Amino acid sequence: MSNSDEIRGEQEFIDGLYARVDALRGDTESGVTDALGQGNTPMQARLERDILVAERSGLLGALNAVDGSLCFGRIDLTAGGNHHIGRIGLRTDDAERTPILIDWRAAVARPFYLATGHTPMGLRRRRHITTSERAVTALHDEILDLGDQERTGHEDPTGDAVLLAALNTARTGRMNDIVQTIQAEQDEIIRAPHRGVLVVEGGPGTGKTAVALHRAAYLLYEHRELLAKRAVLIVGPNPAFLGYIAEVLPSLGETGVLLATVGELFPGVRAKGADSREAAAVKGRADMADVLADAVRDWQSLPDPVIAIEHDREILMLDDGLVSVARERTRAAGLPHNVAREYFEGHILNTLTDMVAERIGTDPFDGGNLLDPSDITQIRDDLAENPEVWAAIDQLWPRLTPQRLVSDFLADPVGYLPDEDAAAIRRPTTRDWTVADVPLLDEAAELLGVDERLARARADRARETQVAYAQGVLDVSYASRTYEFEDKDAEDSEVLSAHDIIDAERFAERQEEDDHRSAAERAAADRTWAFGHIIVDEAQELSPMAWRLLMRRSPTRSMTLVGDPAQTAEAAGVGSWHKILEPYVADRWSHTRLGVNYRTPAEIMDLAAAVVRAEHPDFEPPSSVRSTGVRPWVRATDDLPGAVAKAVEELTPAEGRLAVIAPRNLHRRLAARLDGVTAGTEPDLTRTVVLLDPRQAKGLEFDSVLVVEPGRYGTSDLYVALTRATQRLGVLHTGRLPKALADGVSGP
Ligand SMILES: Nc1ncnc2c1ncn2[C@@H]1O[C@H](COP(=O)(O)OP(=O)(O)OP(=O)(O)O)[C@@H](O)[C@H]1O
Numbered sequence: 015m016s017n018s019d020e021i022r023g024e025q026e027f028i029d030g031l032y033a034r035v036d037a038l039r040g041d042t043e044s045g046v047t048d049a050l051g052q053g054n055t056p057m058q059a060r061l062e063r064d065i066l067v068a069e070r071s072g073l074l075g076a077l078n079a080v081d082g083s084l085c086f087g088r089i090d091l092t093a094g095g096n097h098h099i100g101r102i103g104l105r106t107d108d109a110e111r112t113p114i115l116i117d118w119r120a121a122v123a124r125p126f127y128l129a130t131g132h133t134p135m136g137l138r139r140r141r142h143i144t145t146s147e148r149a150v151t152a153l154h155d156e157i158l159d160l161g162d163q164e165r166t167g168h169e170d171p172t173g174d175a176v177l178l179a180a181l182n183t184a185r186t187g188r189m190n191d192i193v194q195t196i197q198a199e200q201d202e203i204i205r206a207p208h209r210g211v212l213v214v215e216g217g218p219g220t221g222k223t224a225v226a227l228h229r230a231a232y233l234l235y236e237h238r239e240l241l242a243k244r245a246v247l248i249v250g251p252n253p254a255f256l257g258y259i260a261e262v263l264p265s266l267g268e269t270g271v272l273l274a275t276v277g278e279l280f281p282g283v284r285a286k287g288a289d290s291r292e293a294a295a296v297k298g299r300a301d302m303a304d305v306l307a308d309a310v311r312d313w314q315s316l317p318d319p320v321i322a323i324e325h326d327r328e329i330l331m332l333d334d335g336l337v338s339v340a341r342e343r344t345r346a347a348g349l350p351h352n353v354a355r356e357y358f359e360g361h362i363l364n365t366l367t368d369m370v371a372e373r374i375g376t377d378p379f380d381g382g383n384l385l386d387p388s389d390i391t392q393i394r395d396d397l398a399e400n401p402e403v404w405a406a407i408d409q410l411w412p413r414l415t416p417q418r419l420v421s422d423f424l425a426d427p428v429g430y431l432p433d434e435d436a437a438a439i440r441r442p443t444t445r446d447w448t449v450a451d452v453p454l455l456d457e458a459a460e461l462l463g464v465d466e467r468l469a470r471a472r473a474d475r476a477r478e479t480q481v482a483y484a485q486g487v488l489d490v491s492y493a494s495r496t497y498e499f500e501d502k503d504a505e506d507s508e509v510l511s512a513h514d515i516i517d518a519e520r521f522a523e524r525q526e527e528d529d530h531r532s533a534a535e536r537a538a539a540d541r542t543w544a545f546g547h548i549i550v551d552e553a554q555e556l557s558p559m560a561w562r563l564l565m566r567r568s569p570t571r572s573m574t575l576v577g578d579p580a581q582t583a584e585a586a587g588v589g590s591w592h593k594i595l596e597p598y599v600a601d602r603w604s605h606t607r608l609g610v611n612y613r614t615p616a617e618i619m620d621l622a623a624a625v626v627r628a629e630h631p632d633f634e635p636p637s638s639v640r641s642t643g644v645r646p647w648v649r650a651t652d653d654l655p656g657a658v659a660k661a662v663e664e665l666t667p668a669e670g671r672l673a674v675i676a677p678r679n680l681h682r683r684l685a686a687r688l689d690g691v692t693a694g695t696e697p698d699l700t701r702t703v704v705l706l707d708p709r710q711a712k713g714l715e716f717d718s719v720l721v722v723e724p725g726r727y728g729t730s731d732l733y734v735a736l737t738r739a740t741q742r743l744g745v746l747h748t749g750r751l752p753k754a755l756a757d758g759v760s761g762p
């Protein structure tokens with residue numbers, strides 16, 4: 015076959031695949047339209063319709079998402095025949111249902127990623143198919159069976175042309191999937207068993223984030239049953255980062271995933287405030303769990319010295335001795351505070367009942383008690399009607415919300431912590447919640463528990479509303495009943511109206527069961543949700559308190575943690591995997607390392623590594639997969655805004671993105687000189703020029719990067735900033751220059 019025949023052949027095949035996708039999409043769309051057009055059908059049918067619409071909409075979403083590059087590879091087998099590999103699997107629309115496109119996650123597709131000339135895994139040839147929209151634009155073939163003489167004219171002798179093209183393309187501000195070029199070391203991690211804790215460590219640009227996202231897609235494919243129900247959680251360091259990675263999973267046809275920062279994991283709270291570095295470090299420490307437990311105990315107070323309760327025209331004196339006994343008995347039950355309150359109420363009511371009984375029932379002659387059990391019950395019931403009794407109980411053992419506990423604690427933490435730490439976290443109760451507050455709120459929720467009676471009362475009220483609603487719905491369907499039964503069509507006359515099969519109560523129950531939100535949506539609204547799998551990116555940044563929160567969300571400890579200790583920025587970050595995991599899984603976790611940097615060219619990586627080596631001489635950076643021949647530059651200036659504006663002009667790529675990374679307090683001055691720049695807490699990363707502080711740059715990448723005033727960053731922040739570029743790096747400074755930068759480059 016000639017060179018162009020090969021392309022034509024693939025084009026025809028791919029046209030066939032798209033025809034199949036279009037037909038499927040048409041079927042799915044009309045299925046949804048028909049279902050929605052059914053109008054006021056009986057209840058059961060309506061529930062089924064909702065499920066069908068949800069399922070079909072998911073399928074439709076997947077079909078639309080993969081449209082860009084449905085098929086990207088082909089493997090030719092030594093034994094004859096071939097398989098095309100794509101983002102989703104497709105079968106023929108006939109009785110045989112023959113596979114025509116293999117999902118990249120299927121076992122059959124694996125040799126596409128792993129086969130080498132050395133270990134061909136039954137392959138003769140591997141082909142990468144590049145498409146633009148629906149048109150085939152290039153083919154790259156690798157011969158894996160060296161004895162095979164057949165040539166296609168599309169041979170790629172080094173086998174890395176497609177990878178290098180992907181690494182060199184202009185960035186868009188949104189991460190792309192790497193499904194066409196997953197490397198063998200990455201594939202192994204993506205397909206690792208989902209049980210247990212897997213730690214993936216690797217330097218900048220080694221594909222940790224990409225691998226984590228593809229792993230989520232793989233797990234959803236391989237364990238669809240389990241994970242569609244329990245959902246996968248992906249935790250990232252900040253909202254800008256989550257925006258950056260948000261399109262990867264949908265492009266792989268997967269949407270059943272919750273992406274969140276730790277600051278978003280307490281439903282009902284949005285962390286908008288900022289903490290100082292010291293405050294975040296103190297709030298993140300593991301001993302905060304004990305501190306909060308102490309704070310809860312301090313709400314369980316004693317009278318000072320008595321509480322006088324007027325009852326039945328007498329005064330009952332509740333003193334600290336009596337309350338102390340009730341408190342100790344309640345605490346001995348070992349229950350969360352709000353749950354234990356019911357026991358405390360019981361003890362106090364008993365204490366007061368004894369007092370009253372003693373006063374009115376004592377036999378003046380022998381000191382015995384003249385009351386019988388029904389009198390005692392009556393006294394207790396009367397006391398339970400007395401608002402003063404409840405006011406005393408509320409004072410001594412108040413019901414608390416996590417928000418109340420934490421905000422009161424932060425308003426006055428003195429006495430719970432060393433003075434310096436208390437001063438660092440102290441703040442008025444009116445302030446916004448911060449990210450570091452969220453694990454404290456979660457801890458507080460655990461310590462407080464849910465008052466079962468309150469929860470039951472709330473559930474009862476909700477149920478009553480639902481039953482009333484159901485009754486209304488059933489009345490409507492009852493009205494339509496005659497019509498249904500009079501219908502001439504025999505099949506329709508078989509249809510039972512909702513009334514025949516279900517009463518209002520049961521319908522309400524069924525409504526509760528049939529919650530049509532996706533698992534990810536339900537998980538987002540539920541603090542106690544147990545996820546099927548949790549993936550944590552930049553895991554080295556999380557504090558011990560944040561780990562406590564995440565471990566609660568993963569009772570099965572099915573987790574993938576990715577990170578790089580050399581990039582740890584947060585003072586609260588734990589730093590060592592052993593320290594993070596020891597309390598939860600002891601040493602039952604596995605560890606793997608990625609060693610190739612796909613992002614940063616060797617010229618830039620050498621400079622960044624020198625910065626870390628100045629502090630840690632044994633530091634081993636990942637090796638860059640490519641070099642560009644373009645050396646980074648470092649320049650001194652007296653006029654920073656002017657020099658930045660000039661450098662931005664010089665570095666802005668014709669296509670692609672530029673990041674200016676500068677300390678936050680310079681942003682206003684710099685932004686004033688940069689037209690159309692985007693900045694702020696949630697910058698729009700799709701704009702050509704983005705202004706970021708070093709923390710915001712974490713996990714992101716750009717074609718060009720300009721680092722401003724490097725002398726003002728800590729080593730790990732500087733390492734992060736210097737390793738964000740795929741092509742060019744410039745450094746500008748007025749002040750001190752870290753020696754490694756001065757030595758590494760000589761500016762013009
Ligand atoms: N196999 C691959 N094929 C194509 N591109 C890849 C591959 N592996 C990684 N990349 C690209 O390399 C870049 C870096 O990947 P990624 O952001 O996942 O690295 P990282 O290890 O998370 O980096 P950092 O720790 O610096 O945030 C991304 O653009 C990613 O798409």
